[in-house]
Amino acid sequence: MKVTKDLVAASATPMVLGILADGESYGYAILRRINELSDGELDWTEGLLYPLLHRLERLGHVESSWQSVPGERRRKYYRITDSGLAELAEQRRQWDTVVSALKAIWVDPGDVRRLATIPLGGLA
Amino acid sequence: MTAPGSPDGGTTPYGPDGLEAQFDQWRHYVRRRPELQRSDAEELEDHLRGSVDELIAAGLRPDEAFLVAVKRLGGLDELSREFAREHSERLWKQLVLTGGTDDPETDNRSRRDLVAMIVCAVGAAVSIKLPALFGQGFEQDGAFYAPNFALFTLPWLAAYLAWRRRAGTAVIGVMVALFALGAVAANVYSLAEDSQSLVLTTIHLPIALWFVVGLAYVSDDLRSSRRRMDFIRFTGECFVYFVLIGLGGGVLTAFTVGTFQAIGIDPEGFVSEWLLPCGVVAAVVVAGWLVEAKQSVVENIAPVLTRLFTPLFTAALLAFLIAIVWTTAGINVEREALILFDLLLVVVLGLLLYSISARDPLAPPGLFDRLQLALVVSALIIDVLVLWAITERITEYGTTPNKAAALGENVILLANLAWSAWLVLGFVRRRTPFAALERWQTGYLPVYAGWAWIVVLLFPPLFNYL
Numbered sequence: 171m172k173v174t175k176d177l178v179a180a181s182a183t184p185m186v187l188g189i190l191a192d193g194e195s196y197g198y199a200i201l202r203r204i205n206e207l208s209d210g211e212l213d214w215t216e217g218l219l220y221p222l223l224h225r226l227e228r229l230g231h232v233e234s235s236w237q238s239v240p241g242e243r244r245r246k247y248y249r250i251t252d253s254g255l256a257e258l259a260e261q262r263r264q265w266d267t268v269v270s271a272l273k274a275i276w277v278d279p280g281d282v283r284r285l286a287t288i289p290l291g292g293l294a
Numbered sequence: 295m296t297a298p299g300s301p302d303g304g305t306t307p308y309g310p311d312g313l314e315a316q317f318d319q320w321r322h323y324v325r326r327r328p329e330l331q332r333s334d335a336e337e338l339e340d341h342l343r344g345s346v347d348e349l350i351a352a353g354l355r356p357d358e359a360f361l362v363a364v365k366r367l368g369g370l371d372e373l374s375r376e377f378a379r380e381h382s383e384r385l386w387k388q389l390v391l392t393g394g395t396d397d398p399e400t401d402n403r404s405r406r407d408l409v410a411m412i413v414c415a416v417g418a419a420v421s422i423k424l425p426a427l428f429g430q431g432f433e434q435d436g437a438f439y440a441p442n443f444a445l446f447t448l449p450w451l452a453a454y455l456a457w458r459r460r461a462g463t464a465v466i467g468v469m470v471a472l473f474a475l476g477a478v479a480a481n482v483y484s485l486a487e488d489s490q491s492l493v494l495t496t497i498h499l500p501i502a503l504w505f506v507v508g509l510a511y512v513s514d515d516l517r518s519s520r521r522r523m524d525f526i527r528f529t530g531e532c533f534v535y536f537v538l539i540g541l542g543g544g545v546l547t548a549f550t551v552g553t554f555q556a557i558g559i560d561p562e563g564f565v566s567e568w569l570l571p572c573g574v575v576a577a578v579v580v581a582g583w584l585v586e587a588k589q590s591v592v593e594n595i596a597p598v599l600t601r602l603f604t605p606l607f608t609a610a611l612l613a614f615l616i617a618i619v620w621t622t623a624g625i626n627v628e629r630e631a632l633i634l635f636d637l638l639l640v641v642v643l644g645l646l647l648y649s650i651s652a653r654d655p656l657a658p659p660g661l662f663d664r665l666q667l668a669l670v671v672s673a674l675i676i677d678v679l680v681l682w683a684i685t686e687r688i689t690e691y692g693t694t695p696n697k698a699a700a701l702g703e704n705v706i707l708l709a710n711l712a713w714s715a716w717l718v719l720g721f722v723r724r725r726t727p728f729a730a731l732e733r734w735q736t737g738y739l740p741v742y743a744g745w746a747w748i749v750v751l752l753f754p755p756l757f758n759y760l
Contacts, residue, residue, distance in 0.1 A: 196340070
């Protein structure tokens, strides 16, 4: 099972902001983290990640800087800003709404059948 | 497009050195994309290296790891497209004058260029005001400023170009000598303010000196036909930029005059004595610098205009020819008519030159080339009719400097266009290569320069300073 492209794109911003909320990071690490968290089910490409990071930077949700950590390569690190944290909170609120609504709809299979009969009964 | 770093058979990169070579190759590949800037390329390279390291740790050989990592990164086309979606401005705003190109070497170079340009532009603006120290004013000494005007600006543009090309001392010496010759020609003959020769010098000296600028432009490779073609392109773009700067300058002047008059100060003296002359001479240098700075970055404008106007001019000339045949009317040859038809030939030549300059020399002949042939041939027929009429006139009434100059130019342009028409015909019939036409045009450039010098240097004494 692979998550569809639309859903990946829609969840991209909160996911990146959420990862950066744990601490600054760089592109490759972010991509690996997303892979870990989703067991490889989320099909993220570099073409999605880097332009997204640049857009978030343009909107002021993240800041970037080139840093050289001793013993490693020079890397472009991204850090979440206050406005990014606010955006993350807003996105979380929206996603919570969506998720709880979906959960309410998708109870267990028995319930689905029960729910499906109700409107019919109501119409009759 | 295939992914870079595919095995090319030449190297078998087992060790870290081979891997670095592959990274180098990949970096070059990425840097060619306008959508991806240097920092993006570095960021992606870091990503690629992270991926390679992980794959090597998982047991792959370095070259295998590189291939897999590049493959995972996805096609560059797709990657560029995604970057372009976020950074669409990069496809537009590629003319970065100074700084911000995120490439320190380019930054440095463009900053040095900017400084040199400002020095030259300020030099031009100062030099045009220097004669004022000796009591020459723009209002009363028109006979001094008119023929000398080009001498206050073109040497500065030539200096800028020579500096940029690191011209050799021999070339610089020749340029200095030619500018000095121009200064002599403009000032040594005592011409009356209303003499025809003064007007002719005023028109022809800038042309002669422009070819000295051309010498500066091609100074890194004097005999190269390609470089001369570049100079033709440079001329067209420079002209377009100069006109645009002039329009902007007009708006600036209008606002300056208007706003100051609103508070009861009359800036007209300042505008006519300072803003206008200094602005014009500096604008020539700025236009030249702009063309150099934006070269190959933005679509050139002159060829675009050519494409637009070649069909229209062809239609107009053909209509004119048909009208002549239809009404059997002779051309009424006044002096103005000769100049008008000279200018017509110049426009036709310009249309021809700028479509040559933007054409892919290897492309096969197409509809546009036939259209061009029709344009040139109809211009030639019209011009022969005009020449016929004018020679009769001259043999009847004798000649003046104006008529001689106009006639000479007509003959020069006619010769060029006639041979061009022959070459275009050969090209359309696939007998001669396109390069022949290009070589003919670039080889002809010294003829214009030579004629302009003849008019400036020899005409006044020839015609008794009339």
